[in-house]
Amino acid sequence: MKKILLAATAALFLFGAAGCKEKNNVYPKKGVTMICPWGAGGGTDAILRAVCSTAEKYLGTTITVENKTGGAGSIGFRAIKDAKPDGYTLGMITFELNSNPWQGLQDFTYEAYDPLIMVNTDAATITVKADAPYNTLAEFVDYCKAHPGKVNIGNSAPGSVWHIAAGLFASEAGIDVKHVPFEGAAGAVTAVAGGHIEAVSVSLAEVKSQLDAGNVKVLAIMDSKRPEAYPNIPTMKECGYDVEFGTWRGIGLPKGVSAEIKAVLFDAFTKAMKDENFIKTAKNLNQNVTYMDSEVFATYLKNNYEGTGATMKQLGLTN
Structure with a gap:
C-alpha cells in the first residue's frame, strides 16, 4: 500500500510539474x-x-x-x-x-x-542645410517673408505630426511656405541635407546623424526646454514663438x-x-x-x- 501511495504521489507530482511547465509556455511559442x-x-x-x-x-x-x-x-x-x-x-x-x-x-x-x-x-525642430544663408530662426523667418510661397518645408506625410508642426510654426510666424510630404522623416532629412528643400520640421532624433555629420543645423526646437545633448539649440519660445509640439x-x-x-x-x-x-x-x-x-x-x-x-x-x- 505504501509503495502504491508513493507511486501515485510521484505520478501526481510529475503530472503537476508537466502541467505547470505547459501553462507557462503557452505563449509565446514562436517569434x-x-x-x-x-x-x-x-x-x-x-x-x-x-x-x-x-x-x-x-x-x-x-x-x-x-x-x-x-x-x-x-x-x-x-x-x-x-x-x-x-x-x-x-x-x-x-x-x-x-x-x-x-x-x-x-x-x-x-x-x-x-x-x-x-x-x-519627441518635439519637432526647424532644421535647415548647414550652409543655408540663415543661422537663426529669426533670419529664417525673414527669408521666408522675403520669398513668400517659395520656401519648402519637408515633413513625413500630408497631415502628419511634422506637417502640423510646420503649419503651427508658419501660422505663428506669419509666413507663407510650401509643405512637402515624404514617406517618413528619413527621406525629408536626406532632402534638406542635399539642398533639395529649404527646411524640415521633424524631430531632433531624426536629424541627429546629419547634424552630427555637419550637414544640417537646427534653428529651434518646439519643446519646453533645450535638449540636454545640444544645449545651443534654443526653444521656439525663446525665439519669440509660443509653439510646443511633437x-x-x-x-x-x-x-x-x-x-x-x-x-x-x-x-x-x-x-x-x-x-x-x-x-x-x-x-x-x-x-x-x-x-x-x-x-x-x-x-x-x-x-x-x-x-x-x-x-x-x-x-x-x-x-
Whole structure:
C-alpha cells in the first residue's frame, strides 16, 4: 500500500510539474512580428527596434520589426488592426493614428486597438542645410517673408505630426511656405541635407546623424526646454514663438487579444522600458523615454485625438 501511495504521489507530482511547465509556455511559442508604419531609418523605426531588441530577453522569443509604409501611416495602422488577435502580430501606433481620421485618410480611430504602453514623445525642430544663408530662426523667418510661397518645408506625410508642426510654426510666424510630404522623416532629412528643400520640421532624433555629420543645423526646437545633448539649440519660445509640439509613439494590439497574453506582453515591454540598455540607447538616439501603462495610455489617446482634431481644424487641415 505504501509503495502504491508513493507511486501515485510521484505520478501526481510529475503530472503537476508537466502541467505547470505547459501553462507557462503557452505563449509565446514562436517569434513575434512588430509592425512599423513608417520607413526604416526614421525616428519611429529607430526607437521601435531599440525597445524590441531589449524586450526579446524578457519575452523569451525573437521580435521581428516589419516596415509597412504608405498612406501617412494608415497602411501599417490597418495591418496592426486587422492582424489575428493571437499576440503574434502587434505594432507601433503613432500620432498620425489620431490625425488621419480627421483628413478622411482612414475609416478607423484609436478605438480599434488595445493600447499596451506609451514608449516615447519627441518635439519637432526647424532644421535647415548647414550652409543655408540663415543661422537663426529669426533670419529664417525673414527669408521666408522675403520669398513668400517659395520656401519648402519637408515633413513625413500630408497631415502628419511634422506637417502640423510646420503649419503651427508658419501660422505663428506669419509666413507663407510650401509643405512637402515624404514617406517618413528619413527621406525629408536626406532632402534638406542635399539642398533639395529649404527646411524640415521633424524631430531632433531624426536629424541627429546629419547634424552630427555637419550637414544640417537646427534653428529651434518646439519643446519646453533645450535638449540636454545640444544645449545651443534654443526653444521656439525663446525665439519669440509660443509653439510646443511633437509626436508620441506607443505599442498597440489588435482588439481581441486575451488578457493572459496581454499580461505577458505588458510585463516584457514594461521591463524593457526600464532596462538600462534601452534607456541608454534612447538617449543616444536623442529620443525621450515616456512610459505610460495601458490604462493611462488609453486615456491619453482619447484626449490627444480630440485635441488633434481641434488643432487641425484651426489650421484648415481637416477633410
